[in-house]
Amino acid sequence: MKPADVKEKLRLSELFSFGGATGPLIGLLLLCVFLSFATDSFLSVRNFLNIMDQITVLGIIAVGMTFVILIGGIDLSVGSVLALSMMVLGYLNVHVDLPMALAIPGALLISAITGAIAGILIAYFKVPPFIATLAMMSIARGLANMITNGSQIIGFPAWFNMAAIIRYGGYLTITVGIMLTVFLLAWLFQRYRQGGRMLYAVGGNPEVARLAGIHVKRVTVLVYTVCATLAGLAGILLAARLDAVQPSIGVAYELDAIAAVVIGGTSLSGGTGGIGGTLVGVLIIGVLRNGLNLLSVSPFVQSVIIGLVIVVAVAAETFKRPAR
Amino acid sequence: MKPADVKEKLRLSELFSFGGATGPLIGLLLLCVFLSFATDSFLSVRNFLNIMDQITVLGIIAVGMTFVILIGGIDLSVGSVLALSMMVLGYLNVHVDLPMALAIPGALLISAITGAIAGILIAYFKVPPFIATLAMMSIARGLANMITNGSQIIGFPAWFNMAAIIRYGGYLTITVGIMLTVFLLAWLFQRYRQGGRMLYAVGGNPEVARLAGIHVKRVTVLVYTVCATLAGLAGILLAARLDAVQPSIGVAYELDAIAAVVIGGTSLSGGTGGIGGTLVGVLIIGVLRNGLNLLSVSPFVQSVIIGLVIVVAVAAETFKRPAR
Amino acid sequence: AQETGIGKIGLAVPNLQADFFNQIKLGVENYAAALGIEVITVDARGDTATQVSQVQDLITQGIDAFIYIPAGAAAATVPTRLARQAGIPVINVDREPEGEPGDTFIAGESVMSAYEVCAHIIALAGGEGKMAIIHGQRGTTPEVLRFEGCKQAIDENPGVELVTQQWSEMWSPDEGFQIAQNMLQAHPDLRLIFGQADGLAMGASQAVEVAGLRDQVIIGGYDGDIAALEYLARCEGAFVVTATQSTQAMGVLAVNSAIAAHHGASIPARQIPNAVLTTCENAQEFVENHP
Amino acid sequence: MTPHAKQPILTLRNIHKSYGPIKVLHGIDFDLHAGEVVALLGENGAGKSTLSNIISGTVLPSAGKMTWQGAAYAPSSPREAIDAGVGMIHQELMLLPHLSIAENVFVGRYPTRYGAVGRTEMERRAKQGLLRLGLDVSPRRLVDGLSTASQQLIEIAKALTLDAKMLILDEPTAALGGEETKLLFQQIARLKAEGVGIIYISHRLEEIKQIADRIVVMRDGAKVREFDTADLPVRTIVESMVGRSMEQMFPPLAVPDEQTVLEVRDLAGASRTFSGVSFSVRKGEIFGISGLVGAGRTELVRAIAGADPITHGSILLNGEDITPRSPGDAIRKGIVLVPEDRKLQGVILDHSIQENIGYSNFDSVGWGGWISSRRLRDFATENIRKFGIKGRGRQKAGQMSGGNQQKVVIAKWLARRPRVVLLDEPTRGIDVGARSSIYEIIHELASQGVAVIVVSSDLEEVLGVSNRVLVMAAGRQTGILDHSEANDVSVMELATA
Numbered sequence A, B: 001m002k003p004a005d006v007k008e009k010l011r012l013s014e015l016f017s018f019g020g021a022t023g024p025l026i027g028l029l030l031l032c033v034f035l036s037f038a039t040d041s042f043l044s045v046r047n048f049l050n051i052m053d054q055i056t057v058l059g060i061i062a063v064g065m066t067f068v069i070l071i072g073g074i075d076l077s078v079g080s081v082l083a084l085s086m087m088v089l090g091y092l093n094v095h096v097d098l099p100m101a102l103a104i105p106g107a108l109l110i111s112a113i114t115g116a117i118a119g120i121l122i123a124y125f126k127v128p129p130f131i132a133t134l135a136m137m138s139i140a141r142g143l144a145n146m147i148t149n150g151s152q153i154i155g156f157p158a159w160f161n162m163a164a165i166i167r168y169g170g171y172l173t174i175t176v177g178i179m180l181t182v183f184l185l186a187w188l189f190q191r192y193r194q195g196g197r198m199l200y201a202v203g204g205n206p207e208v209a210r211l212a213g214i215h216v217k218r219v220t221v222l223v224y225t226v227c228a229t230l231a232g233l234a235g236i237l238l239a240a241r242l243d244a245v246q247p248s249i250g251v252a253y254e255l256d257a258i259a260a261v262v263i264g265g266t267s268l269s270g271g272t273g274g275i276g277g278t279l280v281g282v283l284i285i286g287v288l289r290n291g292l293n294l295l296s297v298s299p300f301v302q303s304v305i306i307g308l309v310i311v312v313a314v315a316a317e318t319f320k321r322p323a324r
Numbered sequence C: 001a002q003e004t005g006i007g008k009i010g011l012a013v014p015n016l017q018a019d020f021f022n023q024i025k026l027g028v029e030n031y032a033a034a035l036g037i038e039v040i041t042v043d044a045r046g047d048t049a050t051q052v053s054q055v056q057d058l059i060t061q062g063i064d065a066f067i068y069i070p071a072g073a074a075a076a077t078v079p080t081r082l083a084r085q086a087g088i089p090v091i092n093v094d095r096e097p098e099g100e101p102g103d104t105f106i107a108g109e110s111v112m113s114a115y116e117v118c119a120h121i122i123a124l125a126g127g128e129g130k131m132a133i134i135h136g137q138r139g140t141t142p143e144v145l146r147f148e149g150c151k152q153a154i155d156e157n158p159g160v161e162l163v164t165q166q167w168s169e170m171w172s173p174d175e176g177f178q179i180a181q182n183m184l185q186a187h188p189d190l191r192l193i194f195g196q197a198d199g200l201a202m203g204a205s206q207a208v209e210v211a212g213l214r215d216q217v218i219i220g221g222y223d224g225d226i227a228a229l230e231y232l233a234r235c236e237g238a239f240v241v242t243a244t245q246s247t248q249a250m251g252v253l254a255v256n257s258a259i260a261a262h263h264g265a266s267i268p269a270r271q272i273p274n275a276v277l278t279t280c281e282n283a284q285e286f287v288e289n290h291p
Numbered sequence D: 001m002t003p004h005a006k007q008p009i010l011t012l013r014n015i016h017k018s019y020g021p022i023k024v025l026h027g028i029d030f031d032l033h034a035g036e037v038v039a040l041l042g043e044n045g046a047g048k049s050t051l052s053n054i055i056s057g058t059v060l061p062s063a064g065k066m067t068w069q070g071a072a073y074a075p076s077s078p079r080e081a082i083d084a085g086v087g088m089i090h091q092e093l094m095l096l097p098h099l100s101i102a103e104n105v106f107v108g109r110y111p112t113r114y115g116a117v118g119r120t121e122m123e124r125r126a127k128q129g130l131l132r133l134g135l136d137v138s139p140r141r142l143v144d145g146l147s148t149a150s151q152q153l154i155e156i157a158k159a160l161t162l163d164a165k166m167l168i169l170d171e172p173t174a175a176l177g178g179e180e181t182k183l184l185f186q187q188i189a190r191l192k193a194e195g196v197g198i199i200y201i202s203h204r205l206e207e208i209k210q211i212a213d214r215i216v217v218m219r220d221g222a223k224v225r226e227f228d229t230a231d232l233p234v235r236t237i238v239e240s241m242v243g244r245s246m247e248q249m250f251p252p253l254a255v256p257d258e259q260t261v262l263e264v265r266d267l268a269g270a271s272r273t274f275s276g277v278s279f280s281v282r283k284g285e286i287f288g289i290s291g292l293v294g295a296g297r298t299e300l301v302r303a304i305a306g307a308d309p310i311t312h313g314s315i316l317l318n319g320e321d322i323t324p325r326s327p328g329d330a331i332r333k334g335i336v337l338v339p340e341d342r343k344l345q346g347v348i349l350d351h352s353i354q355e356n357i358g359y360s361n362f363d364s365v366g367w368g369g370w371i372s373s374r375r376l377r378d379f380a381t382e383n384i385r386k387f388g389i390k391g392r393g394r395q396k397a398g399q400m401s402g403g404n405q406q407k408v409v410i411a412k413w414l415a416r417r418p419r420v421v422l423l424d425e426p427t428r429g430i431d432v433g434a435r436s437s438i439y440e441i442i443h444e445l446a447s448q449g450v451a452v453i454v455v456s457s458d459l460e461e462v463l464g465v466s467n468r469v470l471v472m473a474a475g476r477q478t479g480i481l482d483h484s485e486a487n488d489v490s491v492m493e494l495a496t497a
């Protein structure tokens, strides 16, 4: 191969920030090919649109999680924050009778505050991210439950549910559109904005980043705030999809999101990876769940298969790297 | 203060490996004092014995988790492995009709194998611990469910349940005795055996440990195996306590165990902390749960309070350390 | 499949970890298998959003009828709407979505059965004493209705004093154990415990054993889980009564309703298979042959 | 003594090592005899550490054979090498900060009694080892917070207590001052007398003359020269290392402007690591800071660069008080720091060279907060060329030799065109060739009117590059010497004052 070729290849894969995710991308394609042959119903526009619907919530959470993991952190609270955001939305819109135009910002604000608190604990009080967000997970869940004493809320305006159901132009629901927009913005940010590059520096080595004049603490607080806000946004889209809110929702979503990010090639130690890979990771999880359902695999066996896929996807990366 | 005093003091706190856990120890005492005044029923031998009963499972899991965290790892699979161990025990004893003397080793063996697999993935395939054990969590849960297609098993021999019920000498059930033994052995190991000291070296910096001639990979596999085996043991004790097994048990136990270890002063980045602190951490969580129930606090508020306590316990450590 | 004219039934359950749903699943599957109908079961693992995704996938697979047990009432309406759009009949079991009823709703009558359980244990205690309730997951329909029923029994007996109640998250035995242990600690003279599910009741009975209060405390449960029935059939221990839901019958009823709805036959909007009060006497027959 | 008459204890034949497509060693032959000290010399990236790592079982060779004491030798892990009697001090500090000094010394080979780790015994022996190197600290103290030099001494003590039959010392003196070095050499002489074979790697050629029996010179992964004696003119050694003739090491000093750029007034740092420091640096001046290890120099320059809090005093730039509160603050004012520990503070090892350069130069590679990949690449390429870095923009910093990493750190800061440059140990672990190019860069900077501050433990270096030298002792400023009055004696006098 000529050197010029090498260069071009490198640049293409880099452009999409698939970084370590070319392996997973191949895995995703193989999975799709397999499912197309194994089932009648997988390969259809309708099923593809269903999958897009199904990954909306996970996708948006995973974007925020990518940023958190890029700076070397982790956020276990996203599932609970999502539930809290939903309950606040329901409370404001249905119980207090505020219009959605106020209820939605309200829910996002509460989510952002939980993230900011976690970020402050991590950056300024040196609480390890795992612990700070674990505590926030417990707190946000408790608060979500306290709003209605554990009951659900229904009675949103009709258009709200329609946003998740009507496929404009036959293809795009508003919720899927929002997810795609979030991915696009996050990708542009990560790739072309100073702020995005800073995340890599902070994750790579916070001390080097600090000495390079980056406000590491401020970046940390902002990233957790953004992650929580996105979890809140995901909650609002989920509320639209379910046309109801309940405080017990979103348990263990953080684990799915983390798995998606890591399958997508972002390293848990921070500093490498990116949004492109996360998209692949989210799709792998979404397609796998969908495919296993279409194959009528028993739910217990599904649990085993998903575990195996996570391990294989991540372990496969080891073989690609040159041995030491 | 005379220098000699300083020396003695250092050695005492060091002896119990309370290391960073003197703060939490004070917290525990304050908590007990508060509950003694706030409720009639807290301060009694019987309630103390109840608390011991209630922390048996968490305590044993937390011992294994301490070792894992000491070497800089994490194990999310303990809750699922506990369930798997219980189901294997029930299957072997009740369905296959093996005596307990074979069923118990069988259950422990299966648990050990899950741990060894996770350890091998982590040490040899460079899968991050979070991901390897997350996958194992999903796999073990699936397997636990597959054994009986999701149903529970009852029908253990009568003496088995008695081990968790009869308080010998009026105080000690066999299960609590086992937990105390596990703590004692772990403490001796961690403090006086070469193997125990090696954990600190591996957790402090695996490359340094490797260059010093420690088989880092072997240590890693062993530690995860021990952790899973202890989770399996905890499962057996839980089976004795409930006199029944079911595959849905143990969800989120890992989070409790991790919280207990970290509250006890063991750092999630590895290399510092120890069993003494973990005992304090487990007691804090046990006493807190017990106390909140005795105070009839709503579960939603409990969830908020426990989150706050975790944060405060860990953040408090920051203030003790000199700022740099 | 010839005689029934139906090929595939989709079954969405909230959580197979709960024996109750597992029993319904077995009821549906066994009966359908006998009729040569394929059943595709999906388990939402307690998550309503997952359930909506799974229902989409069921519809993609071209099911002819949809047996739907909502995972928490919140997901309720959307799957029904999706199925309706696709022209698939919806059979609700155990829980009914508010505002979007299916073609029929099959569920036991919770309030009355809970009343019977509580009345039974109160009678055993001589109509008086301190009582505790271990609730299920707070806010869920069964939790609310079972409490309502039990409360009626308590209110009819002025000698009974409800001294403490706690809620569990997962309806599970280990929670039941822990909660009951603490209740006994705070109220050593407790006479009665109502566990809103058999898991909770079994856990509570263990706690009573540990405290050595088997002769003092009387426990009631709910659901008729296999393990609980086996326990009751032994006729020893503090846990003495449960309301066995006719889960197998529900499964059969659901499949028959699905076939009828598929053919456009009219079916009643509400079908109520009775829960049977189960004690030491009749437990053994239910172990062998679950209703 | 005629070591050559005997059989060598270690032989290497045709050793190769490659990392993927990159060949690092090609066909090295090497012998070591009992009781001799062989100096292994070569430029940064010549392959000295790699070769040592192969001998100590840290990395596996791609091809080649080794024998040890007459038998075939192919250690697959450091454990095997240690068990065979081969010990090594690695170039990078390998200590566990959260453990006590004693545990660090005996990590992996704790003395045991009745199966239990014998703490008292361990502490006693550790103390012994440390005292031999002149380090008087309690072996129970945690390593965390010790100065780099003390840590280096612990690292050496670790190797000395091994009772190895052969020792590899990879740049043991890089962080040491003159006194510590002297004690180390006494220990090496003792080991030599006991018949231990020693491979000694260093970039300080004056040391080599003092202790080596033979010299082996490597260049680009191959052995290029062997000298049977160390008693050679430095010039000869240097020329064989770089493969060309060298001019003078230190370029001639220029006379700085009268205008004061940086003024430090009565500065004190947190936890009193230094206090009462006042000086001023003129435009185009090179200002050296000298002192014994632990004198507080690093803390001082970090404080000036905003990296550590200042508790008292002020810093003025062109007469304006700009006492910085954060590194970002200082950088915006034009004060940059090339830190002491490049691996932990200088570069992100996992990221490419161009990313590393980009992090400090966002303004130059984009506009309005946006980044242009093309501008980033071009900017990096330009600076890689300008500072003579051996590497491509996409290469990860961690894959480069130490010297080139150091150049990346220097490049990323100088590309900002700062007004004040603080260099903390700029040539630590850097070969003569690269070193002289760094000196050239320093002089070039000064001639452009930048105020340069150089902290160094290498006395020759401070004296060679500085217009004036500030000397510190135990956190205090003990004097400022002009170039004309500064020499070994006057500086050492102040440093020990």
Ligand SMILES: Nc1ncnc2c1ncn2[C@@H]1O[C@H](COP(=O)(O)OP(=O)(O)OP(=O)(O)O)[C@@H](O)[C@H]1O
Pocket: D019, D022, D024, D042, D043, D044, D045, D046, D047, D048, D049, D050, D051, D091, D399, D400, D401, D402, D403, D429, D431
């Ligand atoms: N893991 C690696 N992958 C690729 N190349 C490597 C790796 N490690 C080292 N190298 C390369 O091997 C060469 C030799 O490195 P080595 O560290 O042995 O040099 P050295 O002579 O010790 O230099 P220095 O004097 O700077 O310590 C360098 O060019 C370096 O870039």
Ligand SMILES: Nc1ncnc2c1ncn2[C@@H]1O[C@H](COP(=O)(O)OP(=O)(O)OP(=O)(O)O)[C@@H](O)[C@H]1O
Pocket: B324, D144, D145, D146, D147, D148, D149, D175, D273, D291, D292, D293, D294, D295, D296, D297, D298, D299, D300, D340, D457
């Ligand atoms: N994090 C810390 N905690 C406590 N003491 C410290 C810490 N860092 C440095 N010190 C101490 O501060 C003093 C000054 O250290 P500094 O690194 O500034 O000295 P130096 O003159 O630059 O020496 P070196 O050559 O070791 O870099 C030393 O005694 C050191 O032990």
Ligand SMILES: [Mg+2]
Pocket: D048, D049, D050, D091, D170
């Ligand atoms: Mg080297």
Ligand SMILES: [Mg+2]
Pocket: D297, D298, D299, D340, D424
């Ligand atoms: Mg220094």
